[in-house]
Amino acid sequence: MRDFDYVRPATIPDAIAAAAEPGSAYLAGGTNLLDLMKGGITSPERIVDISRLPELNRIERLDDGGLRIGALVRNADLAHDAAFAKAYPAVAEALLSGASAQLRNAATVGGNLLQRTRCSYFYDTASACNKREPGAGCAALGGENRLHAVLGWSDACIATHPSDFCVPLVALDAVVEIEGKAGRRHVTLAEFHRLPGDTPQRENALEPGDLIVAVRLPAEAASFAANTRYLKVRERTSYAFAVVSAAAALVVDAGKIRAARLALGGVAAKPWRARSAEAVLLGADASEANFIRAADAALADASPSGDNAFKIELARRIVVRALMSALAGTPERLPALPASPFSNIPGAPHDA
Amino acid sequence: MTSLPITLTINGHRHELEVDPRVTLLDLLRERLDLTGTKKGCDRGQCGACTVLVDGKRINSCLALAVSHDGANVLTIEGVARGEELHPVQAAFIAHDGFQCGFCTPGQIMSTLGLIAEGQAGDDPERIREGLSGNICRCAAYGGIVEAVLDAQQQLARTDRRTAA
Numbered sequence: 001m002r003d004f005d006y007v008r009p010a011t012i013p014d015a016i017a018a019a020a021e022p023g024s025a026y027l028a029g030g031t032n033l034l035d036l037m038k039g040g041i042t043s044p045e046r047i048v049d050i051s052r053l054p055e056l057n058r059i060e061r062l063d064d065g066g067l068r069i070g071a072l073v074r075n076a077d078l079a080h081d082a083a084f085a086k087a088y089p090a091v092a093e094a095l096l097s098g099a100s101a102q103l104r105n106a107a108t109v110g111g112n113l114l115q116r117t118r119c120s121y122f123y124d125t126a127s128a129c130n131k132r133e134p135g136a137g138c139a140a141l142g143g144e145n146r147l148h149a150v151l152g153w154s155d156a157c158i159a160t161h162p163s164d165f166c167v168p169l170v171a172l173d174a175v176v177e178i179e180g181k182a183g184r185r186h187v188t189l190a191e192f193h194r195l196p197g198d199t200p201q202r203e204n205a206l207e208p209g210d211l212i213v214a215v216r217l218p219a220e221a222a223s224f225a226a227n228t229r230y231l232k233v234r235e236r237t238s239y240a241f242a243v244v245s246a247a248a249a250l251v252v253d254a255g256k257i258r259a260a261r262l263a264l265g266g267v268a269a270k271p272w273r274a275r276s277a278e279a280v281l282l283g284a285d286a287s288e289a290n291f292i293r294a295a296d297a298a299l300a301d302a303s304p305s306g307d308n309a310f311k312i313e314l315a316r317r318i319v320v321r322a323l324m325s326a327l328a329g330t331p332e333r334l335p336a337l338p339a340s341p342f343s344n345i346p347g348a349p350h351d352a
Numbered sequence: 353m354t355s356l357p358i359t360l361t362i363n364g365h366r367h368e369l370e371v372d373p374r375v376t377l378l379d380l381l382r383e384r385l386d387l388t389g390t391k392k393g394c395d396r397g398q399c400g401a402c403t404v405l406v407d408g409k410r411i412n413s414c415l416a417l418a419v420s421h422d423g424a425n426v427l428t429i430e431g432v433a434r435g436e437e438l439h440p441v442q443a444a445f446i447a448h449d450g451f452q453c454g455f456c457t458p459g460q461i462m463s464t465l466g467l468i469a470e471g472q473a474g475d476d477p478e479r480i481r482e483g484l485s486g487n488i489c490r491c492a493a494y495g496g497i498v499e500a501v502l503d504a505q506q507q508l509a510r511t512d513r514r515t516a517a
Binding site for chain 2: 238
């Protein structure tokens with residue numbers, strides 16, 4: 001790891017001033033940043049440790065019925081907050097399906113949004129990567145790419161965003177609260193992450209010094225609590241990134257879908273909100289046939305970026321499964337293996 | 353880079369230290385303080401061999417900068433037994449053959465202490481397996497590990513009831 005200056009500002013404005021200097025990086029939980037620094041993928045000259053900044057580790061109910069989650073709330077603390085898990089069960093399930101218990105105890109809300117892709121060529125400094133080194137080319141395009149993007153990719157970059165947490169968040173219209181040199185501003189999570197285009201190194205809406213201070217959920221987000229799931233296909237039982245995942249949330253009244261939310265993970269450089277699928281569902285009968293139509297709409301623009309055509313069909317099926325599961329009702333208790341599409345018989349192995 | 357002063361309480365002992373900001377909590381424990389029970393496996397947060405409790409919560413010490421944890425209370429495997437008397441979790445790992453080579457064991461035991469304290473898994477073996485999925489055992493002693501956790505948890509619950517009575 002290269003040498004760096006370490007500063008631990010006492011206030012948010014001091015942190016922003018320090019991080020606005022070129023070569024700076026914020027440190028919170030550090031679970032992704034230290035990994036990247038050890039591998040030489042990122043080499044900041046200055047670490048701005050924000051892990052003790054006051055006021056960023058609270059979960060606050062807002063007067064308008066919404067929720068404000070401080071950027072430094074740890075993933076485990078958020079998922080195990082009983083009121084949070086009851087109001088937003090698919091978000092809690094997504095959080096607990098990601099990483100390991102140790103990592104969830106350290107990783108923060110803000111850091112989860114900012115985690116980098118796990119594309120193996122991004123991680124391998126001997127490989128060409130436009131995200132790591134703009135203009136270098138993309139080794140993933142002709143390489144091992146069965147897990148890469150099927151939506152929103154470009155010839156410059158076919159990497160995916162690895163977050164589980166962001167998938168139900170984007171479905172529920174989450175908003176990112178950002179503080180920067182010019183004050184505070186709100187950016188929807190749907191607009192926060194960028195598609196690669198010709199500039200895959202620009203991954204989000206942050207400018208130098210900008211600090212995520214909170215993530216907000218609007219009041220309506222809690223209206224889906226009774227019929228919502230997050231499902232995730234992994235290549236091993238636990239502690240793995242999504243091959244594909246889906247967050248589904250419904251409001252069903254007398255068999256008709258009154259409101260629908262759908263987002264996909266593991267398919268693009270950002271958490272993928274499937275608005276065209278939501279439009280198919282709205283007002284329709286809550287039936288498997290309509291869920292299949294919605295899945296087709298969600299993946300209508302998908303195309304393989306390599307040896308990953310299977311992910312398009314897999315994504316369709318996981319969308320249908322997530323919608324069916326949401327319709328059946330949010331489980332009383334979080335399943336033993338969160339987000340698993342396999343059976344969950346209490347006490348039995350997940351694949352029994 | 354100049355060293356920075358930090359204070360850590362490790363296994364109940366207070367340490368005042370000067371550290372290079374690049375030093376991880378794991379390397380500080382092993383290289384500076386000779387607490388080599390905490391193992392360096394992957395050094396990238398993937399194997400769990402470096403698991404310690406920081407302020408009561410299990411984390412990967414390989415992905416923690418020591419300077420960032422200034423003032424923290426750290427528990428490592430060396431601080432788990434009381435003198436010669438093993439902690440019930442340690443004794444249960446022996447009783448149930450919860451290991452073969454033993455390299456991952458300190459991390460497994462620290463992770464188990466965290467799991468029990470979190471109180472999320474109960475006595476469901478599948479929840480225990482999921483709760484310990486951040487600790488890899490290349491000898492695949494998982495069957496014994498889950499038995500050991502179930503047993504230790506029951507023993508600790510009995511002790512708690514006796515203490516409460």
